[in-house]
Structures are given as C-alpha cells and as structure tokens.
Amino acid sequence: MTPRATVYDVARAAGVSIKTVSRVVNGSDEVSKETRERVMTAVADLDYVRNPIARSLRTGSSDTIGVVVDSIADPFFASLVSVVEQLALAQDVSVLIASTGRSVSREKGQVLRLLQQNVGALLLAPNGHDHRYLLDAAPGMPIVLVDRGWELPGFDTVGVEDEDGGLRATRHLLAHGHRRIAFLGESPELTTIVHRQQGYLRALAEAGLAPAPELVRTDCSVAAAAAEATEQLLRLPQPPTAIFSSNPRASLGVVSALHRADRLDVALVSFGDFDLADALRPAVTVVDQDPGPLAQAAAVRVLARMRGQRLPPEDIVLPLQLVERGSGSSGRDHAQNGTEMNQVPVVLPPNVIDHFYAGGGNIERLRGFTSPTPADGVLRRPEEWLAATTHRFGEDGLGLSRLPDGRLLRDAVAADPQSWLGVPADAAAALPAGDTGLLVKLLDAGQRLPVHVHPDRAFARSHLDCPYGKTESWFVLGTTGEEPSVWLGFTEDVEPDELQRRVDAQDSAWMLSRMHRVRVRPGDGILLPAGTVHAIGEGVFVAELQEPSDWSILLEWSVTTATLDESHLGLGFPRVMGAVNHRAMSADQVAALVVHTDPDTVADTPVPLLPAAADPFFRLQLCAPDGGALPSVDAGFAVVVVLAGAGRLTGSDGPVDVAAGQVLAVPHAFGDWTVSGEVRLLACRPGAGWPETLSTQDGPR
Known part of the structure; x- marks a missing residue:
C-alpha cells in the first residue's frame, strides 16, 4: 500500500514551506496566485487529503x-x-x-x-x-x-424585517375592510414574534384603531394551541373578521379550526408559508419568509x-414578500359565488391610480394603507377609482376595480346585470359592458391640477364612439392651505383662436386670470357641467362623481408630467377645442353650481350633497343617523364610502357591518337598505332614471 501523502510531501513537491501549504489548503488569501497554483498542482499529483482530526488537535x-x-x-x-x-x-x-x-x-x-x-x-x-x-x-x-x-x-x-412583515400583513387585512383583526403569537422571549406584533399594532394605529385586548393571543406556539385560541375567538360576542397568525405552526391550527367551524368568512394572513397553503380554498395569503x-x-x-x-x-x-392568494380578503365573498355573491354589499380592496400630478396622502389616511416612498420623494398616487367599471383612457384595464375574489367588477356586473343593477340582460346589452352608470373617485390634489375640460355626450358620441361625456361633481372632504380653491368657467367670452394661442404658449397665468376662482371648504358640493374649463387647487381633497368615462382635454400640461400628445384624446387640438365652452359664466351661474352642507350634519333621512341639476347624471347623499329613525336608501346600484365611525347596512339579505375607511359596492339585489350606528357615509348612485335617460340627456350648459 502506498503511504498517504503528508503536508511535508506537498511542501517539498511545491518548493514552499509547510505553513504556505497550510494557508493554501485552508483558503487563506495571503498567498500569491502563482504559489497557490503550484501548491494545488502538488496536492492533486500526490492525492493529498487533509487530516481534520490532527488539525483540530493543533x-x-x-x-x-x-x-x-x-x-x-x-x-x-x-x-x-x-x-x-x-x-x-x-x-x-x-x-x-x-x-x-x-x-x-x-x-x-x-x-x-x-x-x-x-x-x-x-x-x-x-x-x-x-x-x-x-x-x-x-x-x-x-x-x-x-x-x-x-x-x-x-x-x-x-x-x-419582522416588524415590516407584521405591518404589511395587517395593512393588507385593513385594506380589505377588516377592522376586528386578531393577532396570534407566542412567547415574548422570541423577539421575532414581538416585532411582528409591533407591526400589527403599528398598522392598527395608522388606521386610527385601538387594539382590542381580547383579540391578542400570545399562547400559540403549536398548532393545537392556535386551534383552541381560534375557537375561543370565534365564540366572542364580537368575534374577529380576520386573523394575523405570526408563525406557520399557529397558522395550521387556525386553518383547522376555521374549517371545522365552517367559518371561511374569516380572513387569514400567515407570517410564513406552509405545505399546501396554496392548495386550500381559499388559498392562504402569506408573508413569505423563505428559509433558503x-x-x-x-x-x-x-x-x-x-x-x-x-x-x-x-x-x-x-x-419579505406578501403573497396574496385570497384568504386575506373579505371571507364572506369567498364563501359565496355566482349570483349569490351579488346579493350583498361587497367590501372592495384599494384601487389607487398613479398619475401625472402629485398627491394621495389623504386617500391613504382615509383608506388605511401606505405606499412606498417614491425615489424623488413626491407621491403621485392622487386618485383612487372606486367600484370602477371604466378604464383609464388609452390604458386598457388600468383603473378597473376588482372584487375580493379577484374578478373584475365590470365582468361580474356584465354577467349578472339583474342582481347588480336591476336591469334585465336584454336592456343591459345596449350599455357598455359592465356599465354601472357612474364613476366614483377619491381625488387628493397635492398640487394645482392643470386647466382642462371634459366633452359632453354629443361630442363623445360623434368623435369618441361613446354614449357618455364627462359631466362631473366634487364633494369636498378636506382642505389644507390658506385659500383652498377651485377654478371653473370663464369670466368673459374667450375667442377660440385666442384660447388656442394661449394653449400653444402654455400661458397658465392668462387662463387662470379669466376663470372664476371659488374658495372651497369641507362640505361643499360642486357640479361641473361638461365643456366647462376648470382646475382643482392644491390642498383640496374631494370625492368625485362623474359620468363613467375618462375623457380629459388638457389646455395646460406643462405644470404636470403630462405631454402635449396626451392632452387631446388623440383627436388633435383643432377638433377637441370644439368641446370647450368659450362663453362667459356669470357669478350667479357659478354660485348655482355650489351647495354647502355642514360636515357634522346628522339626519333621519339621506342628505343630498349636490345641486339638483346633477340628478340626471349622478346622485350623492350623506347618511349620518341621529339615533332616531334610520336613513333609508332605495334599491339600486350604489358605491358606499365610509368616512367615519362604524355602523351597519341592513337590506333584504340581512345586516352588513361597516367601518371607517371602507368602500363597498352595493348591488340592486340588496333591496332598500337602512343605515344604523354611529357612522357617516356617502352613498353614490347613478342618475335618476338611468339607464333610460342615457340616450336623451346632455345635461346643463
């Protein structure tokens, strides 16, 4: 048998010291490339193998x-x-x-x-x-x-970042409308769990919610304990509608308990993935902590x-990555399908739109979520489209709202117009696919919007092959700054050629100087007829109701990130300038477009918030019960925006709890419904007589 080569043999063959051989075979970088190659050649030639036991002794x-x-x-x-x-x-x-x-x-x-x-x-x-x-x-x-x-x-x-994971998980549940969210954790000796709970508490605080002590469990280190805790939570007088499980072992117990109790209406997010989590129904949304x-x-x-x-x-x-699979949304929607889902109001997830102007912070505060900080520090997510079945102009699909189960609301309405709209399928066939008769937005102006105008229905039918123009309205939710304002309508007749020259020159000062400036405050409701030049000032936060289209003609684009090519609907300025109302509006005409409602109003009936002239296009009402009779809303499609408090909508399919920050799509099949509780909400509805009025009404000018 050939004796095993030693380190001395390698040193002699390579012409180096024993210490140098040791450095090379132990991976030290204190050896030149040439010497390393010489030593490794000797190691290979002699078939040298280190003796780890001897090395350990040394x-x-x-x-x-x-x-x-x-x-x-x-x-x-x-x-x-x-x-x-x-x-x-x-x-x-x-x-x-x-x-x-x-x-x-x-x-x-x-x-x-x-x-x-x-x-x-x-x-x-x-x-x-x-x-x-x-x-x-x-x-x-x-x-x-x-x-x-x-x-x-x-x-x-x-x-x-365990805290960030807890924050993102809880924000996800909040964004899907949940307010009673349980936390399942374990020993406070585990700093990971402590930090995940800190993220949970931080998200609740951002949403203006105090943690409920009965919803926080720190005894769920194994599946059996988590299952028992879940069963106890479900027996509470006010059980949670969602659970954040801080580890996958606990999540297994939660899933088991929910399935045994047939409570798939309870949402779940797990910190950490587990086997078959994606195969369950609904599949479990997880904060993915990949051990690899x-x-x-x-x-x-x-x-x-x-x-x-x-x-x-x-x-x-x-x-970390939040992997959305469905269980984090409104569980009630998962428990139902087909037309059954269309019988009750549905809590909608956020649907925020990036845009060419700044803003969006007020939307995030109302709705209870936070966007990543942009690289330039300027948030440009100033619009959220609520229950939208209309997409952004030129960007098919962008802006369309989704139901918690992932379906587009547009597709759900198109598949069942009778339940959603109260419109028979044959009548709905004459409408744009999934049309609900209105588009509702939250708009938060972090800068003055450009001067622009929207076409009326006659122009849209002739040039855009659409039955809708874009008459719109604003209800002011909040303001900042010394003189929050909007501009609308010309103060004097403007010659079309002169206006075109000013547009070409992007003469903002000239345009604004010839428009009515209206100071606004929370509670103002403003109607903007199609064709009227207008701009919303910095610091104005509104709920916007409009015809379901995205037709905007920018007379001013240089103050935003928009371009000339994005400003004329692809029709060219000579044609779209025909949609502009060049005639002067008197002060009395402007005043007639504005009504004010005390933001603290309470009433036993829904309170209209817009001028009566808006009714053919859309209707906006405040529901704020006074503790006596309950405000009642007629059956029909509606978009509900919960501004403050918590309460209940009660219709033909029973009660639905609502809370501040939620947005709901209410189907016609819910019937007439009432509002109860200490809650303030907006009920946004299509115009009176819609859809029969669609082909005949061009609106006020």
Missing part, C-alpha cells in the same frame, strides 16, 4: 459548524439546516446539529456541548436576550445568529469567517 477547533436551532422537526428550520449543510459540505466543512426546544437553558447546554467537540464555528437561532456566555465560552469563534438576535451586539445576524436565502446568507458569512476573513459584525436584512 488549532483547538475543526472544520465543523455547530448549527443550533429550535427544532429540526420545524419545516422552517429543517429547510434552513439542509441548505447550510449543502453549502458547508461543498467546502469540505462538516455540520453538527442540535436543537433547543426554544429553551434558554437547553440552548446554553447544547452550545457548550458543541464547543467541547471542538466545532470551528456556530450558527445559532438564539432564545432569550442574554448571550454573554458565548463571549466567555467561545472568544474569537465565528458566530452567526440567524432568524433573530438583532438586539445582541458583537455578532453577525441574518434575518428579515436566510440559510445561504448565514452560511456564506460563517464560512468566510472560518477561512480567516476579518469582517466587522454586520446585520444582514433580507426582504
């Missing part, structure tokens, strides 16, 4: 990583350990695995036992808050903390330190 440590996790039976840590082991073995490093059962004392014992076996590094999922024993027991040893341990100084840590990238980052870090790289301690934070 250095006091081995090429072995001690991996200490909660439990290898936990799918998350099983996957993490598997990836670490694959990466370590690829570099001729062994792995010893130990589990803690989430016990602080057991963790310390397992770590000390691994140190007695001369491991060369530790990768640890820590428990508790005091890990000074590591510094005493293993001074200078490479140690990487994984999944948690941010608060422990002096160590590398690899994990995710965590394991890879931790292994790369600990292996680099084992190879002698001197690196300062670093917190490595990996991104």
Whole structure:
C-alpha cells in the first residue's frame, strides 16, 4: 500500500514551506496566485487529503459548524439546516446539529456541548436576550445568529424585517375592510414574534384603531394551541373578521379550526408559508419568509469567517414578500359565488391610480394603507377609482376595480346585470359592458391640477364612439392651505383662436386670470357641467362623481408630467377645442353650481350633497343617523364610502357591518337598505332614471 501523502510531501513537491501549504489548503488569501497554483498542482499529483482530526488537535477547533436551532422537526428550520449543510459540505466543512426546544437553558447546554467537540464555528437561532456566555465560552469563534438576535451586539445576524412583515400583513387585512383583526403569537422571549406584533399594532394605529385586548393571543406556539385560541375567538360576542397568525405552526391550527367551524368568512394572513397553503380554498395569503436565502446568507458569512476573513459584525436584512392568494380578503365573498355573491354589499380592496400630478396622502389616511416612498420623494398616487367599471383612457384595464375574489367588477356586473343593477340582460346589452352608470373617485390634489375640460355626450358620441361625456361633481372632504380653491368657467367670452394661442404658449397665468376662482371648504358640493374649463387647487381633497368615462382635454400640461400628445384624446387640438365652452359664466351661474352642507350634519333621512341639476347624471347623499329613525336608501346600484365611525347596512339579505375607511359596492339585489350606528357615509348612485335617460340627456350648459 502506498503511504498517504503528508503536508511535508506537498511542501517539498511545491518548493514552499509547510505553513504556505497550510494557508493554501485552508483558503487563506495571503498567498500569491502563482504559489497557490503550484501548491494545488502538488496536492492533486500526490492525492493529498487533509487530516481534520490532527488539525483540530493543533488549532483547538475543526472544520465543523455547530448549527443550533429550535427544532429540526420545524419545516422552517429543517429547510434552513439542509441548505447550510449543502453549502458547508461543498467546502469540505462538516455540520453538527442540535436543537433547543426554544429553551434558554437547553440552548446554553447544547452550545457548550458543541464547543467541547471542538466545532470551528456556530450558527445559532438564539432564545432569550442574554448571550454573554458565548463571549466567555467561545472568544474569537465565528458566530452567526440567524432568524433573530438583532438586539445582541458583537455578532453577525441574518434575518428579515419582522416588524415590516407584521405591518404589511395587517395593512393588507385593513385594506380589505377588516377592522376586528386578531393577532396570534407566542412567547415574548422570541423577539421575532414581538416585532411582528409591533407591526400589527403599528398598522392598527395608522388606521386610527385601538387594539382590542381580547383579540391578542400570545399562547400559540403549536398548532393545537392556535386551534383552541381560534375557537375561543370565534365564540366572542364580537368575534374577529380576520386573523394575523405570526408563525406557520399557529397558522395550521387556525386553518383547522376555521374549517371545522365552517367559518371561511374569516380572513387569514400567515407570517410564513406552509405545505399546501396554496392548495386550500381559499388559498392562504402569506408573508413569505423563505428559509433558503436566510440559510445561504448565514452560511456564506460563517464560512468566510472560518477561512480567516476579518469582517466587522454586520446585520444582514433580507426582504419579505406578501403573497396574496385570497384568504386575506373579505371571507364572506369567498364563501359565496355566482349570483349569490351579488346579493350583498361587497367590501372592495384599494384601487389607487398613479398619475401625472402629485398627491394621495389623504386617500391613504382615509383608506388605511401606505405606499412606498417614491425615489424623488413626491407621491403621485392622487386618485383612487372606486367600484370602477371604466378604464383609464388609452390604458386598457388600468383603473378597473376588482372584487375580493379577484374578478373584475365590470365582468361580474356584465354577467349578472339583474342582481347588480336591476336591469334585465336584454336592456343591459345596449350599455357598455359592465356599465354601472357612474364613476366614483377619491381625488387628493397635492398640487394645482392643470386647466382642462371634459366633452359632453354629443361630442363623445360623434368623435369618441361613446354614449357618455364627462359631466362631473366634487364633494369636498378636506382642505389644507390658506385659500383652498377651485377654478371653473370663464369670466368673459374667450375667442377660440385666442384660447388656442394661449394653449400653444402654455400661458397658465392668462387662463387662470379669466376663470372664476371659488374658495372651497369641507362640505361643499360642486357640479361641473361638461365643456366647462376648470382646475382643482392644491390642498383640496374631494370625492368625485362623474359620468363613467375618462375623457380629459388638457389646455395646460406643462405644470404636470403630462405631454402635449396626451392632452387631446388623440383627436388633435383643432377638433377637441370644439368641446370647450368659450362663453362667459356669470357669478350667479357659478354660485348655482355650489351647495354647502355642514360636515357634522346628522339626519333621519339621506342628505343630498349636490345641486339638483346633477340628478340626471349622478346622485350623492350623506347618511349620518341621529339615533332616531334610520336613513333609508332605495334599491339600486350604489358605491358606499365610509368616512367615519362604524355602523351597519341592513337590506333584504340581512345586516352588513361597516367601518371607517371602507368602500363597498352595493348591488340592486340588496333591496332598500337602512343605515344604523354611529357612522357617516356617502352613498353614490347613478342618475335618476338611468339607464333610460342615457340616450336623451346632455345635461346643463
């Protein structure tokens, strides 16, 4: 038998010292490329294999990583350990695995036992808050903390933004209209769970909601405990409509309890994915904490330190992803399908539109969500289209609202016009597909909007092949600034040629100086007839009702990110200028377009908020019960915007609870409905007599 080559044999063959051979085979970067190649050639020629036991005796440590996790039976840590082991073995490093059962004392014992076996590094999922024993027991040893341990100084840590994950999960549930959201967590000794709960509480605070103590459970470390907690929550006098489960073990228990109780109406978001989560019905929405990238980052870090790289301690934070699969939306909608779903009001998810002008903060505050901060710091999400079956001009699909089950509202209405609109299918066939007779928006002007105009129905039929023009109205929800204003109508007759010259020159001052400036305040309702030049000033937040179209002719585009080509509906300015009303409006005519309602009004009947001349196009009413008789709204399609408080809509299919920030699509099949509770909401409806009036009404001029 040929004797096994030794390090001395390699050193002689390569013409280098034993120390240099050791540096090369241990991956040190303190050797030149030429020398490294010479040594590695000798290693290959002699078939040299290191003796790790001898190395351990010399250095006091081995090429072995001690991996200490909660439990290898936990799918998350099983996957993490598997990836670490694959990466370590690829570099001729062994792995010893130990589990803690989430016990602080057991963790310390397992770590000390691994140190007695001369491991060369530790990768640890820590428990508790005091890990000074590591510094005493293993001074200078490479140690990487994984999944948690941010608060422990002096160590590398690899994990995710747990608080952000809790925040995003809860915001998702809030955006789908839920207000009673339960939190299922576990031991406060686990900082990951604490941070996820902090995100949950932060999202509630953003929505103006105080946490309900009876909805917070911190005893759900295993599936059985979570199932029992869920059953107890469902028995509360006011049970939750949604649950945020802070770990996948608890989520399994929640799913089991909900299915046993036949309560698929309760929404669920899980922090962490689990087997078959995407195969359930509804599939479970998750904050995806993939153990693979965590394991890879931790292994790369600990292996680099084992190879002698001197690196300062670093917190490595990996991104999370919210994977929407359906269970995070309104569960009642999942429990129903077909025409049955069209019998009751449906809570709609947010449908915010990016635009060429700034704004959107007020929409986010009302609706309870937050957008990422843009690179330039300017938020340009100033419109939310509510229950929209109309898309943005030139961008097919953009702006269309979706139901919680993912279907377009437009398609649902088209499939069942009788339930949604009270219109027989043969009559609905004469309308645009899925038409509801109106478009409702929230519009938050973070800057003055450009001077623009909308065509009337006659122009739209002739040039745009559409039965709708764009008469619109604004109800002022809030204002900021010293003189919040809107501009509408010319103060004097304007010659078409002169206006065209000013448009070509983008002479904003000239245009504004010839328009009526109207100071506005919350509670103002303003009708804007088609053809009227107008602009909304900075700091004005409105609910907008309009004909269901997106026809806008920009006379002024230079104050926004819009362009000349986007300003004339693709028809060219010579043609679209014919849609502009060049005639002067008197002060009395302008005044007739504005009505004011005290924002604090309460009444036992719905309160109209717009001038009567708006009725052929759309109707807007405030429902704010005074504690006596209940406001009643006639059957018909409606869009409800809940401005404040909480209450109940009661129709032919029973009561539906509503709360501030929600937007609901109310079908005709819900019948006449009443509003009760301490709530203030807007009921937005198509014009009186719609759709019969569509072919005949061109509206006030």
